[in-house]
Amino acid sequence: MLLISCPNCGSRDETEFHYGGQAHVPYPENPDELTDRQWAEFLFYRDNTKGSFAERWLHSTGCRQWFNMLRDTVTYDIQAIYPMGAPRPAPNTDQPADFGTASLAPDSTTTGTTGPSVASTDLGPAEPAATAPKGATQ
Amino acid sequence: MADKLPEHPDFLWHNPDPKPSYDAIIVGGGGHGLATAYFLAKNHGMTNIAVLEKGWLAGGNMARNTTIIRSNYLWDESAAMYEHALKLWETLPEELEYDFLFSQRGVMNLAHTLGDVRESMRRVGANQLNGVDAEWLDPKQVKELCPILNISDNIRYPVMGATYQPRAGIAKHDHVAWAFARKCDELGVDIIQNCEVTGFVKDGNRVTGVKTNRGTINTEKVGLCAAGHSSVLAEMAGFRLPIQSHPLQALVSELHEPVHPTVVMSNHVHVYVSQAHKGELVMGAGVDSYNGYGQRGSFHVIEHQMAAAVELFPIFARAHVLRTWGGVVDTTLDASPIVGTTPVENMFVNCGWGTGGFKGTPSAGYTFAHTIATGAPHELNAPFALERFETGALIDEHGAAAVAH
Numbered sequence: 001m002l003l004i005s006c007p008n009c010g011s012r013d014e015t016e017f018h019y020g021g022q023a024h025v026p027y028p029e030n031p032d033e034l035t036d037r038q039w040a041e042f043l044f045y046r047d048n049t050k051g052s053f054a055e056r057w058l059h060s061t062g063c064r065q066w067f068n069m070l071r072d073t074v075t076y077d078i079q080a081i082y083p084m085g086a087p088r089p090a091p092n093t094d095q096p097a098d099f100g101t102a103s104l105a106p107d108s109t110t111t112g113t114t115g116p117s118v119a120s121t122d123l124g125p126a127e128p129a130a131t132a133p134k135g136a137t138q
Numbered sequence: 139m140a141d142k143l144p145e146h147p148d149f150l151w152h153n154p155d156p157k158p159s160y161d162a163i164i165v166g167g168g169g170h171g172l173a174t175a176y177f178l179a180k181n182h183g184m185t186n187i188a189v190l191e192k193g194w195l196a197g198g199n200m201a202r203n204t205t206i207i208r209s210n211y212l213w214d215e216s217a218a219m220y221e222h223a224l225k226l227w228e229t230l231p232e233e234l235e236y237d238f239l240f241s242q243r244g245v246m247n248l249a250h251t252l253g254d255v256r257e258s259m260r261r262v263g264a265n266q267l268n269g270v271d272a273e274w275l276d277p278k279q280v281k282e283l284c285p286i287l288n289i290s291d292n293i294r295y296p297v298m299g300a301t302y303q304p305r306a307g308i309a310k311h312d313h314v315a316w317a318f319a320r321k322c323d324e325l326g327v328d329i330i331q332n333c334e335v336t337g338f339v340k341d342g343n344r345v346t347g348v349k350t351n352r353g354t355i356n357t358e359k360v361g362l363c364a365a366g367h368s369s370v371l372a373e374m375a376g377f378r379l380p381i382q383s384h385p386l387q388a389l390v391s392e393l394h395e396p397v398h399p400t401v402v403m404s405n406h407v408h409v410y411v412s413q414a415h416k417g418e419l420v421m422g423a424g425v426d427s428y429n430g431y432g433q434r435g436s437f438h439v440i441e442h443q444m445a446a447a448v449e450l451f452p453i454f455a456r457a458h459v460l461r462t463w464g465g466v467v468d469t470t471l472d473a474s475p476i477v478g479t480t481p482v483e484n485m486f487v488n489c490g491w492g493t494g495g496f497k498g499t500p501s502a503g504y505t506f507a508h509t510i511a512t513g514a515p516h517e518l519n520a521p522f523a524l525e526r527f528e529t530g531a532l533i534d535e536h537g538a539a540a541v542a543h
Contacts, residue, residue: 001436002428015438019427021382040528044380044471048369050431073383074431 167191173503
């Protein structure tokens, strides 16, 4: 059982979450111009990384918000949790995984070029577990 | 049921050092890799070939599956592929001169909802049209065949009937691998264990060699049979596969007297149970939702599966979980395998069997060997080409009530 630190709700069991697959796969900008090959890539091809993998998770029985996670697919170590729309951080295995920031993105499951500008997002220093933002229900 | 187990065999194959060059190299020494090598040697006369295995022979999913063999798939392409496999399962013990205890005790697929019932009846009809033995059982017939099943209607997912394939069953998975390995060895195939592929040598877009931790080996052709690690190899070779690797878990109980005469699967609650020859109850679960190469999954999946199993089989409440484990399965979005050519010349791929590769072992080997030897797919695996994700000709077994394996 994974213990996942939701940016809004703090550490919860994996059973509260829904897996959303690879992160940072934007919807094609010009779908009507795509070839069959390009559509196949968008619909059926995802990275299947052995190692550090950026993926989406939904806290479906909690705050019902999406967020991104960097996780090692061999050790299952959670290396970073970051908002939808934020760029992928460098994996930092020295930091605990519970330094999540609240979601900056609107209710959207698509990320990448369509996300809000979060270039200045500071993923913050290592903090103790369950660093929910002010106002979040603990 | 309690047939006598075969004696533990002596060494059945040699451990040769890799030669500098082969006519073909199979990457992956599991059931599919060994079956492919066997059919390459037997059907196509290719004996200057090697099987490379990064660990020990048949130590991956071949050692971790729940050994169920059946062919009651909905779609024509799948039924042909898996029925071909089942027919081979029926003749292979004699052909390989090795009794790996293929026990045709039947497989039941339970229906728990009206939707299940309709889908199941449709599948029985489709199976019969495809020459696959299949019948529909009402709850009373289910109980007659498997008396330990709870068919009362006051449980969360009552049994409303089942499909039944009498020719289906189970086999001793390790012995299957050893049977293929021994014949491969006899036919001159080099089985090279502890030999991990680290890269490929290419001349333009054509593969000409395999880099390993035991040196570079030249080869005319390469066949990938690496299941959950197929994407890793494809990336080394410079192409992508529409595969996601997930942990799939299974477990066994301690040994019991024979109580379970058949194989029972429930797609709806995602549990499948048989009793092994020695007496363990063998159960499989669904995949963990996340991608994983760790050969282990999360415990709640086991918990969920046990809850369903105990409700369906109240007698299991007093059994104990002896051991749980996980394997890495290579899933595709249409729950059908990929067997065919790749964008790299002279490189072929057999993968995507996901949660149900064991039963397909003979067909995978048979058709993949044909594909490697002739450079073109056999008519059985032609529909299972990588290109189907581009053309849209998917073989969608997910919606066909055959997702549990």
